[in-house]
Structures are given as C-alpha cells and as structure tokens.
Amino acid sequence: MAAPRAPPSSRRCLFVLLAVLAATLLLSACCAEGAAATGGKGMTRRRQLLRQRQVQHHLKRLNKAPVASIESPDGDIIDCVPIASQPAFDHPFLKDHTIQTRPAYHPEGLYDESKVASKDRQKITQMWHQNGMCQENTIPIRRTKKEDVLRASSIKRYGKKMHKSTPNPSSVEPNMLNENGHQHAIAYVEGDKYYGAKATINVWQPSIQQGNEFSLSQLWILGGSFGQDLNSIEAGWQVSPDLYGDNNTRLFTYWTSDAYQATGCYNLLCSGFIQTNNQIAMGASIFPISNYGGSQYDINILVWKDPKEGNWWLQFGNDYVLGYWPSFLFSYLADSASMIEWGGEVVNTEPDGSHTSTQMGSGHFPEEGFGKSSYFKNIQVVDSTNNLKAPRGVGSYTEQSNCYDVQNGNNGDWGTYFYYGGPGKNPNCP
Known part of the structure; x- marks a missing residue:
C-alpha cells in the first residue's frame, strides 16, 4: 500500500522554507566574502598610507629648507642649503661639530697636468650651472623626489649600494664571479699604508640595459678586511637609472x-660627509661627455687624509675642494688605508649568471686605445709625508676579461695609467 502524500499546501510550505534557507545561506556567504574583500582593501589602503607617510618623512629629513633653488636643464632641482643645515649634522656625533672650512694641509707633488696637450684637457662642468649658482655659506644639494625613493627596494635601502660591491683581487675563485651581479675591471696597490689617492678619469655615458643596473668609474680608499668590517671611501662618476631616474x-x-x-650612502643621502663647497653638487650631472673617435673629456679626483685634523678630504678638478669625511666615521680608515683601487664597476642582474649588455667605461675593450676605450691616467697615492707619488707594484684585476678587461701602462705624459672597460654581453661573454 503506497504511503500517503502530503497535501499540496504542505509541499508548498516546504519548498518555500527550503528556498528561504538557501537564500539565507547564500546571503551570508556573500556578506562574508564582501567583508573579507572590504577588509583586504582596507589593509592594502592602510599599508599604502603608511608607506606614503614614511616616504614623506624621509624626504623631509633629506630635503633641508633652502634659501634658493635652481632648476637644472636636465630636470634636477638644486637646493642652496645653509652649510650648517646640511644632512651631515643629523649625525648624533656632529651636533656640536665645528666645520673645518678648509684642510690644514694639501698634498704636495701633484702630477704636472701642464705636461698634457691642451687638446687632451677639456673643462667639465655641471648642468645646473647654466641656470645659476649658490651663494656663499650655502651648499648645493640635489633635491630628492618621491619617485627617487619609490624606485628603491625599500626606504631603508634608498641611497645605498648592495652588499659586497668592492672588488677583492685576492679572491678570484669561480664562486666569486657575478656575486650580487657586481663585476669590475681595476688597477690596485696594497701592502703599505696609504693616506689618499688621485686619478684623472675619462668621462663617458655607458649604456645601461636594465633600470636596476649601474655603471661607474671611481677610486676606492680601503681599510680593513673584505668581510663585515670593510671601510671604504669612493668617488668618481656613474650612470644609475635606479638612483637618479635617468641615464645621465x-x-x-x-x-x-x-x-x-648599515652605514654610509651615496652623496649626501645620509649623515656623514660634510660639504664645504658652494659650487659643486654631489649627484648632479656633468658634461660634456667623451665621444667614440672624437673629443675626450676627463675629471680629476683627489682624496687625502689631513695629517693635522685626521679628516678625509675630497677635491674635484684642480679648483674645488668639496668637503670631508670626519675620521670618527671609520675604524680602520681612522688611521690609514691598506689598499687603493681605481677602475670600473657594473651591476649585472641576470639571475642565471649570464650577462646583460650594460657597458663599463666607453663600452669598448682596452686594446682599442685612446678615443675609443676609457682610461684612468696620472694615478697617484698619498704617502705618510703627505706627498703624492706614483704607485709601486700596480696590479690589475677583473672577474671575466671577456666581458670587461683592464690593461696597465706607463709613459712620460700620462704617468701610471690603464685602459679598461667593455660591452658586457658579447659572443665571448654570453
């Protein structure tokens, strides 16, 4: 006998009840998803606001109130900041520091640049000079923009190099190649106490393949080991789209x-270096630039330790003493340097160990010679008597000579010199 069926009215009620229950469950799920989505957007928004506040705070710390500002043709803004308001004095040890306006002693024995033919000595200037100069008792500082900071991997790392970016000629094991992507072509001296170094550096505009890579030519003043306690002072020219936002x-x-x-930085992007010169801006564009097969342009860089005050001074060209690094910033360099290096460095970011086509120097190998390959000439070191002299026992070093190479030389006009550089990726440098 068949079971009795529920009356139509009862079935309708059951269907309605089930429909209401399903709708309630669906509505609850939708509300939960909406709340989660809203909450996620809220968290993202809060993170964005927090980062914006951190960036603004960092910009306020770096960009001191100027008495005047100059817009450079390349888009930079140069702020003329009172000398006592510069970022250096944010350092707790410099709160009561008396600025040393000039070095007590200048090195003697500077290589006689008049030996070099006039066609070989061209004057280099900075682009912002076309639109004005900073007055006395101020220093020119390139203004840091929000987009500059946002290009960095983090606010904390803005203005800093990646670790292990100093060449170590005493370690050439294969596992050192491409470490953090840094590669070099340098000349160097070691085994003595050094109190400074000088070089005349050929200026180019190497091509950078990827925005987070750079190419530079500089001298290194080094103290300590190549481990966690290395001290380094560096100066020269560079092309770094990541740091500056362009290829100048x-x-x-x-x-x-x-x-x-943790310590140190480029230019004036942290406290430490004290600038005293009102005519040259650290990090600002320089021109003109050497041309392949054409006119060649050089800059002179001199760094030395004042034997009286102990500070490390920087000079650009023959006329501009720019400022100094107080000796207390360092441990080993508080006394002297143990190694001097001159040359080029690039960063290659290919993760598989292959190479980009980021150039070093002119982008051409040393054997191409003058007008085509980049060079350092008249390289000198400062000895314990505060005299500049030709370095003895100059060595050379490169991780991969088929990518970037270096060749030393010596003659009556150029003193101790070397050609260096290369194109990076090429048929012999995959």
Whole structure:
C-alpha cells in the first residue's frame, strides 16, 4: 500500500522554507566574502598610507629648507642649503661639530697636468650651472623626489649600494664571479699604508640595459678586511637609472664602515660627509661627455687624509675642494688605508649568471686605445709625508676579461695609467 502524500499546501510550505534557507545561506556567504574583500582593501589602503607617510618623512629629513633653488636643464632641482643645515649634522656625533672650512694641509707633488696637450684637457662642468649658482655659506644639494625613493627596494635601502660591491683581487675563485651581479675591471696597490689617492678619469655615458643596473668609474680608499668590517671611501662618476631616474653621467661619492651593510650612502643621502663647497653638487650631472673617435673629456679626483685634523678630504678638478669625511666615521680608515683601487664597476642582474649588455667605461675593450676605450691616467697615492707619488707594484684585476678587461701602462705624459672597460654581453661573454 503506497504511503500517503502530503497535501499540496504542505509541499508548498516546504519548498518555500527550503528556498528561504538557501537564500539565507547564500546571503551570508556573500556578506562574508564582501567583508573579507572590504577588509583586504582596507589593509592594502592602510599599508599604502603608511608607506606614503614614511616616504614623506624621509624626504623631509633629506630635503633641508633652502634659501634658493635652481632648476637644472636636465630636470634636477638644486637646493642652496645653509652649510650648517646640511644632512651631515643629523649625525648624533656632529651636533656640536665645528666645520673645518678648509684642510690644514694639501698634498704636495701633484702630477704636472701642464705636461698634457691642451687638446687632451677639456673643462667639465655641471648642468645646473647654466641656470645659476649658490651663494656663499650655502651648499648645493640635489633635491630628492618621491619617485627617487619609490624606485628603491625599500626606504631603508634608498641611497645605498648592495652588499659586497668592492672588488677583492685576492679572491678570484669561480664562486666569486657575478656575486650580487657586481663585476669590475681595476688597477690596485696594497701592502703599505696609504693616506689618499688621485686619478684623472675619462668621462663617458655607458649604456645601461636594465633600470636596476649601474655603471661607474671611481677610486676606492680601503681599510680593513673584505668581510663585515670593510671601510671604504669612493668617488668618481656613474650612470644609475635606479638612483637618479635617468641615464645621465653624474659626479658621486660613497662611504661605508661596515661593508655596505648599515652605514654610509651615496652623496649626501645620509649623515656623514660634510660639504664645504658652494659650487659643486654631489649627484648632479656633468658634461660634456667623451665621444667614440672624437673629443675626450676627463675629471680629476683627489682624496687625502689631513695629517693635522685626521679628516678625509675630497677635491674635484684642480679648483674645488668639496668637503670631508670626519675620521670618527671609520675604524680602520681612522688611521690609514691598506689598499687603493681605481677602475670600473657594473651591476649585472641576470639571475642565471649570464650577462646583460650594460657597458663599463666607453663600452669598448682596452686594446682599442685612446678615443675609443676609457682610461684612468696620472694615478697617484698619498704617502705618510703627505706627498703624492706614483704607485709601486700596480696590479690589475677583473672577474671575466671577456666581458670587461683592464690593461696597465706607463709613459712620460700620462704617468701610471690603464685602459679598461667593455660591452658586457658579447659572443665571448654570453
């Protein structure tokens, strides 16, 4: 006998009840998803606001109130900041520092540049000079923009090199190749106490394949080991789209007292270096630039330790003493340097160990010679008597000579010199 069926009215009620229950469950799920989505957007928004506030705080710390500002033809803004308001004095040890306006002693024995033919000596200037100069008792500082900071991997790392970016000629094991992507072609001296170094550096505008790579030519003043306690003072020219937002060739400095880990920075992007000169801006574009097969342009860089005050001074050209690094910033360099290096460095970011076509120097190998390959000439060191002299026992070093190479030489006009550089990726440098 068949079971009795529920009356139509009862079935309708059951269907309605089930429909209401399903709708309630669906509505609850939708509300939960909406709340999660809204909450996620809220968290993202809060993170964005927090980062914006951090960037603004960093910009306020770096960009001191100027008495005047100059817009450079390349888009930079140069702020003329009172000398006592510069970023250096954010350092707790410099709160009551008396500025040393000039070095007590200048090195003697500077190589006689008048030996060089006039066609070989062209004057280099900075682009912002076309639109004005800073007055006395101020210093020119390239203004840091929000987009500059946002290009960095983090606010904390803005203005800093990656770790292990100093060449180590005593370690050439295969596992050192391409470490952090840094490659070099340098000349160097070691085994003595050094109190400074000088070089005349050929200026180019190497091509950079990827925005987070750079190419530079500089001298290194080094103390300590190549481990966690390396001290380094560096100066020269560089092309770094990641740091500056363009491919211009720029004057730069760098320092570190702990192998690029926490201390130091480029230019004036942290406290430390004290600038005293009102005519040259660190990090600003320099021109003109050498042309392949055409006119060649050089800059002179001199770094030396004042034997009286102990500070490390920087000079650009023959006329501009720019400022100094107080000796207390360093451990080993508080006394002297143990190695001097001159040459080029690039960063190659290919993760598989292959190479990009980021150029070093002119982008051409040393054997091409003058007008085609980049060079350092008249390289000298400062000895314990504060005299500049030709370096003895100059060695050379490169990780991969088929990518970037170096060749030393010596003659009556150029003193101790070397050609260096290369194209990076090529048929012999995959």
